Amino acid sequence: MRLLHCWSFLSLVALIPQATYASVLAIDYGNDWIKASLMKPGIPFDVLLNKDSKRKIQSVVAWKKNDRLFGSDAFNLAARFPSDSFQSVKLLDAAPFDSEVVQYYTKISTATVVETPRKTVALKQSDGTEWSAEELIAMQFAYVKQLAETLAEEKVRDVIVTVPPYYSQFERDAIADAIEIAGLRTLALINDGTAVAINYAMTRTFSVPEYHIIYDAGASSIRATVVSFTTATDPKTSISGTHLAVTGVGYDRTTGGVELDRRLRDILIEAFNAKHKKDVRQDKRGMAKLWKESQRVKAILSANNDATATVESVAWDLDFRTKVSRSSFEDACEDLKPRYAQPIHDALKNAGLTLDNITSVILTGGSTRTPMVQNAVRAAVGDDKIALNVNADEAAVLGAALHGASLSRQFKTKNIKVTDIIAHDIQASYFAAATTSNSRPRSITTLIFPAGSKVGTKKTLTFKRKEDFAIYLDYKNSVAPGFPTRMLEAELIGVTEAIGNLTERGATDPVVKATLTLSESGFVSVTDAIAFGEIKDDSITGKLKGLFGKGSSSSEEATESAENTPPRDTDTTSSTSSANATPSAEPEKKAAPVENTIPLNISISFTTIPPMTVDEKKIARGRLRAIDAEEAAKYRKEEARNTFESYLYRLRDLLDDDNNDTPFKKCSQESERKEIAEKLDDSFQWLFDRGDLTETSQLLDKRIALETLERPIVHRYQEIEAFPQALNNSQMWNWSTRLFLTEARQNLTAEATADLPSKWTKEELDALEKTLKEHETWLATWVEKQKSVKPNEDPVIETTEMKARAKVLETHLQKLWKRKVPKVKKVKPTSTSAEPEPTNGAGEEQAEGESIEDPSAGEDKQVPLKEPEEEKTHDEL
Ligand SMILES: *[C@@H]1O[C@H](CO)[C@@H](O)[C@H](O)[C@H]1NC(C)=O
Numbered sequence: 001m002r003l004l005h006c007w008s009f010l011s012l013v014a015l016i017p018q019a020t021y022a023s024v025l026a027i028d029y030g031n032d033w034i035k036a037s038l039m040k041p042g043i044p045f046d047v048l049l050n051k052d053s054k055r056k057i058q059s060v061v062a063w064k065k066n067d068r069l070f071g072s073d074a075f076n077l078a079a080r081f082p083s084d085s086f087q088s089v090k091l092l093d094a095a096p097f098d099s100e101v102v103q104y105y106t107k108i109s110t111a112t113v114v115e116t117p118r119k120t121v122a123l124k125q126s127d128g129t130e131w132s133a134e135e136l137i138a139m140q141f142a143y144v145k146q147l148a149e150t151l152a153e154e155k156v157r158d159v160i161v162t163v164p165p166y167y168s169q170f171e172r173d174a175i176a177d178a179i180e181i182a183g184l185r186t187l188a189l190i191n192d193g194t195a196v197a198i199n200y201a202m203t204r205t206f207s208v209p210e211y212h213i214i215y216d217a218g219a220s221s222i223r224a225t226v227v228s229f230t231t232a233t234d235p236k237t238s239i240s241g242t243h244l245a246v247t248g249v250g251y252d253r254t255t256g257g258v259e260l261d262r263r264l265r266d267i268l269i270e271a272f273n274a275k276h277k278k279d280v281r282q283d284k285r286g287m288a289k290l291w292k293e294s295q296r297v298k299a300i301l302s303a304n305n306d307a308t309a310t311v312e313s314v315a316w317d318l319d320f321r322t323k324v325s326r327s328s329f330e331d332a333c334e335d336l337k338p339r340y341a342q343p344i345h346d347a348l349k350n351a352g353l354t355l356d357n358i359t360s361v362i363l364t365g366g367s368t369r370t371p372m373v374q375n376a377v378r379a380a381v382g383d384d385k386i387a388l389n390v391n392a393d394e395a396a397v398l399g400a401a402l403h404g405a406s407l408s409r410q411f412k413t414k415n416i417k418v419t420d421i422i423a424h425d426i427q428a429s430y431f432a433a434a435t436t437s438n439s440r441p442r443s444i445t446t447l448i449f450p451a452g453s454k455v456g457t458k459k460t461l462t463f464k465r466k467e468d469f470a471i472y473l474d475y476k477n478s479v480a481p482g483f484p485t486r487m488l489e490a491e492l493i494g495v496t497e498a499i500g501n502l503t504e505r506g507a508t509d510p511v512v513k514a515t516l517t518l519s520e521s522g523f524v525s526v527t528d529a530i531a532f533g534e535i536k537d538d539s540i541t542g543k544l545k546g547l548f549g550k551g552s553s554s555s556e557e558a559t560e561s562a563e564n565t566p567p568r569d570t571d572t573t574s575s576t577s578s579a580n581a582t583p584s585a586e587p588e589k590k591a592a593p594v595e596n597t598i599p600l601n602i603s604i605s606f607t608t609i610p611p612m613t614v615d616e617k618k619i620a621r622g623r624l625r626a627i628d629a630e631e632a633a634k635y636r637k638e639e640a641r642n643t644f645e646s647y648l649y650r651l652r653d654l655l656d657d658d659n660n661d662t663p664f665k666k667c668s669q670e671s672e673r674k675e676i677a678e679k680l681d682d683s684f685q686w687l688f689d690r691g692d693l694t695e696t697s698q699l700l701d702k703r704i705a706l707e708t709l710e711r712p713i714v715h716r717y718q719e720i721e722a723f724p725q726a727l728n729n730s731q732m733w734n735w736s737t738r739l740f741l742t743e744a745r746q747n748l749t750a751e752a753t754a755d756l757p758s759k760w761t762k763e764e765l766d767a768l769e770k771t772l773k774e775h776e777t778w779l780a781t782w783v784e785k786q787k788s789v790k791p792n793e794d795p796v797i798e799t800t801e802m803k804a805r806a807k808v809l810e811t812h813l814q815k816l817w818k819r820k821v822p823k824v825k826k827v828k829p830t831s832t833s834a835e836p837e838p839t840n841g842a843g844e845e846q847a848e849g850e851s852i853e854d855p856s857a858g859e860d861k862q863v864p865l866k867e868p869e870e871e872k873t874h875d876e877l
C-alpha cells in the first residue's frame with residue numbers, strides 16, 4: 001500500500017530543479033504525533049523518518065537533568081520526570097492563561113503551567129526554567145528541521161505547517177512565531193482537512209464534480225471539511241487540472257483522542273483509589289504513569305473487548321493491575337457520543353449541502369480507529385459513504401508537502417488549484433466621527449469576512465473621514481472559551497494632512513480607503529490605506545465645489561453608515577464602495593493623476609494576545625541556539641571522552657599482550673613501554689576521577705601526550721613495512737636508467753658513425769649517468785647502514801627520502817626518453833640529408849620534456865608509428 005502510494009506520487013510529480021535549490025519541509029504538527037515530509041529534487045517523496053526509522057514522532061519535549069529529549073525518548077521519561085516532560089503543547093498554542101483550555105491542560109498534564117508576560121502560557125521545568133508554548137513548539141520544529149537537513153544534506157528553510165481549520169489568528173500567529181524561532185521560514189499554513197483533500201486529489205480525477213467530506217478525528221479535536229473536486233481541461237491550453245474548493249467546515253475543539261485518554265485514565269484512577277484507599281491524583285509520577293497506560297489501553301480496546309492495565313509501582317510503591325472492558329470505557333464516554341459526528345452535520349450546513357450531495361466521507365486521524373468514534377460516524381452517514389482510502393496518519397503531511405512544493409514554484413506538481421475558506425466571522429469596526437464635540441462616539445461594525453469567506457482575498461473599506469482614526473478587527477464570536485475577540489487595531493495616520501491637502505487642491509469629497517487582506521494562510525490585517533480625492537480643474541468653480549464638499553460634514557455619517565451594510569463591501573477591491581457618496585470615483589480613479597492618491601501610514605497594535613515581537617523572537621531564538629550549542633559541545637566532549645577511553649584500552653591491550661612478537665613489542669624498547677605504561681595508568685586514573693568534569697580540550701591534550709610517546713614506535717613499524725617496496729622502487733629506476741644509458745650510448749655511437757642525427761648529446765647522457773651514480777651511491781651506503789638497525793631503533797633512512805631520491809632519477813630519465821624521435825630520420829630516405837639537421841636541433845630543444853608541444857605539427861602525422869614503439873620501451877623499462 002505504502003509503496004504503491006509513493007510510486008504514484010513519483011509518477012505524478014516531476015521534480016524539476018531550478019536555479020535556486022531549496023527544499024521544502026512539510027510538518028503535520030499534531031497534539032500527539034508529528035509527521036514530516038521533505039520535498040527535494042533527487043530524494044524520493046515520502047514521510048521523513050526519525051532517528052529510529054519511525055514514520056512519526058511523538059510531540060513531546062522532555063528534560064532528563066540537563067539532557068533534552070524528543071519523541072518517544074521524551075515520552076518515556078514522563079513517568080520518571082513528570083514535571084520535565086511536556087506533552088500536548090499544541091493545546092496551549094496561543095491560549096490565554098485564564099482560558100478554559102489551560103484549565104483542561106492542567107487536568108491532563110503533570111507539567112507546571114505558568115503565565116507569560118504576554119498573558120499566554122509557559123511550562124516550567126523542575127529547575128525553574130520556563131519555556132513558552134511557542135518555544136516548546138519551536139524546539140520540536142527545529143528537531144524535525146535537523147532530521148530533514150540530515151536527509152537533504154543541506155540547510156532547510158521553507159516550511160509548510162498544517163493547522164486545524166478552526167485555528168484563530170492568535171493560534172496561527174503563534175505557530176508562525178514558533179516556525180521563525182526554529183530558524184525556518186513560513187511558506188504557508190494549511191488547514192489539515194485541505195491538505196488531506198490535496199493528497200486525495202493527487203491520484204484521482206473528477207470528470208463530474210464530487211463532494212467529499214474529510215473527517216479528521218485527531219488527538220485534540222474533531223473536524224470535518226466539505227470539499228468539492230472538479231477536474232476540467234482548460235480549452236485554451238488543453239491542460240487538465242483539478243479544482244479543489246473547501247465549501248464548509250465543522251469542528252469540535254474539545255472532543256478528541258486526548259479527552260478519550262482522560263476518560264480512560266479516570267477509570268484507572270478510580271480503580272486504583274478504590275483498591276488502595278489512597279488518592280493517586282496527589283502523585284505526579286503516578287498520574288504520568290496512568291496517563292501513559294491509558295493511551296496503551298485505549299489502543300488495545302480498539303481491537304479487543306477487554307484490556308488489562310498493568311503499572312508497576314504507580315505510587316507509594318504500589319503495583320496496579322486492573323481489567324478494563326471496552327463497554328465500560330464507552331459508558332464513560334457516553335455523553336461524547338453525539339459529538340463525534342456533529343462536525344459533519346455542521347460542515348454540511350455551512351456548505352449548504354446535505355448528505356445526499358456527498359460521495360464519500362473520508363476518514364483520517366488516529367481517533368477514527370477508536371470503534372465508538374467510527375461507529376458514530378458510520379451511523380450518521382451510512383456505511384456505504386465511509387471511505388478508508390487515504391492513509392489516516394500520513395495523508396495530511398503528504399498533501400501539505402505537495403502544496404508547499406507547488407507554492408515554492410521549484411517543482412512541477414500536478415495541476416491542483418486550491419480554494420480554502422475561513423471558519424470564523426471576522427468584523428471590522430471603528431468609531432464614527434463625533435457630530436458634536438461632546439456626543440459619545442458611536443461604534444460602527446461591519447462583517448467584513450464572514451465565516452466561509454475565501455482566503456487570499458482583499459476588501460476595501462471607504463470612509464469619509466478628515467482625521468486619523470482606527471479600525472478594529474475582531475472575531476464576531478470568541479473562537480474558544482477564554483479567547484479574546486479583538487485581533488488587532490490599525491491606526492490610520494496622516495489622514496488630517498492628506499485630506500487637507502486634497503481639499504486644498506480642490507478635491508470634492510475626498511475619502512480614505514483601507515484595504516483589508518485575508519491571506520492564503522488565514523491571516524487578516526489592514527494592509528494598505530490611502531486618501532483619495534477627485535480633483536476637478538483649478539477653476540473657481542472647482543475650488544468652490546471643493547469648499548462646498550469640505551463644508552458638508554453632515555454627509556460623513558451617512559457614508560459610514562452606508563459602509564456598514566455588509567452586502568456593499570462583500571467583494572474585492574474592484575467593486576467596493578459603489579454605494580458610496582462618491583459613486584463616480586471608480587472610473588475617474590483610473591484616469592486621474594497620481595497626486596489624487598496619498599498613501600497613509602498604518603500602525604498596527606495588539607491589545608489582546610499579541611504575536612511575539614521581533615525582539616521577543618530574537619531572545620527566544622537565542623535561548624534555543626544556546627541549548628543547541630550546549631548540546632553540540634556536550635556531544636563533542638562525549639565523543640572525545642569515548643575516543644580517549646577506547647584509545648587507552650587499545651594501548652593497554654598492546655602493552656599487556658603476552659606475545660612478544662607483536663609489531664608493537666618488536667618496534668618498541670623496554671624503556672619506552674615503561675614510560676607509556678606509567679602515563680597510561682595516570683590517564684586511566686584521571687579519566688575516572690575527573691573525566692566528567694573535564695573540558696573537551698583537556699581530553700584531547702591527554703590523548704596527544706600519549707600519542708607522542710607511541711608515535712616513534714608506530715613510525716618504526718610503518719617504516720619496516722614500507723621499506724621493501726621503497727627499495728624495490730629505487731632499484732627499479734636504478735636498473736632502468738642503467739639499461740637506457742647502455743642502449744642510448746650504443747645508439748649514439750652508431751648514429752655518429754652513420755652521420756645520423758641523435759635524440760641526445762653525449763653530455764646529456766653523461767649528466768644522467770652522474771645522477772644515476774649519485775643515486776646508486778646514496779642507496780648503497782644507506783641501505784647498508786639500515787641493515788644493522790634493529791626493529792626497535794629509529795631507521796637511519798626514511799622511505800619518504802628514498803622515494804624522493806628515486807623520483808629525481810626517474811624525472812631525469814623521463815625527460816630524455818620522452819624526447820621525440822628526430823623527424824629527419826624518417827624524412828631522410830626521400831629528401832636531402834643536409835637541410836633537416838638544423839630544424840631538428842631546434843625542434844629538439846623546444847620539445848624537450850614536452851612531447852605534445854612538438855612545434856612541427858605537420859610532421860607529426862608522419863610519426864604515428866613511432867609513438868607506440870616509444871610506449872613499448874616505457875613498458876619495458
Ligand atoms: C444537492 O442535492 C440536492 C438534492 O439531491 C440537489 O437538489 C442539489 O442540487 C445538490 N446540490 C449540489 C450543489 O449538488
Ligand SMILES: *[C@@H]1O[C@H](CO)[C@@H](O)[C@H](O)[C@H]1NC(C)=O
Pocket residue numbers: 493494601
Ligand atoms: C509615514 O511613515 C514614514 C516612514 O516611517 C514617515 O517618514 C512619514 O513621516 C510617516 N507619515 C506620517 C504622516 O506619519
Ligand SMILES: *[C@@H]1O[C@H](CO)[C@@H](O)[C@H](O)[C@H]1NC(C)=O
Pocket residue numbers: 501502504595
Ligand atoms: C500636497 O501633496 C503634494 C504631493 O505630496 C505636495 O507636492 C503638495 O505641496 C501638497 N500640498 C499641500 C497644500 O500640502
Ligand SMILES: *[C@@H]1O[C@H](CO)[C@@H](O)[C@H](O)[C@H]1NC(C)=O
Pocket residue numbers: 724725728729
Ligand atoms: C619489486 O617489483 C616488481 C614489479 O613491480 C615485483 O615483481 C617484485 O616482486 C617486487 N619485489 C619486491 C621485493 O617487492
Ligand SMILES: *[C@@H]1O[C@H](CO)[C@@H](O)[C@H](O)[C@H]1NC(C)=O
Pocket residue numbers: 740743744747873
Ligand atoms: C636504440 O636504437 C634502436 C634501433 O633504432 C631503437 O629501437 C631503440 O629504441 C633505441 N634505444 C634508445 C634508448 O633510444
Ligand SMILES: *[C@@H]1O[C@H](CO)[C@@H](O)[C@H](O)[C@H]1NC(C)=O
Pocket residue numbers: 731734735738776777779780
Ligand atoms: C643499481 O643497478 C646496478 C645495475 O643493475 C646494480 O649493479 C647495482 O647494484 C644497483 N645498485 C643498488 C644500490 O641497488
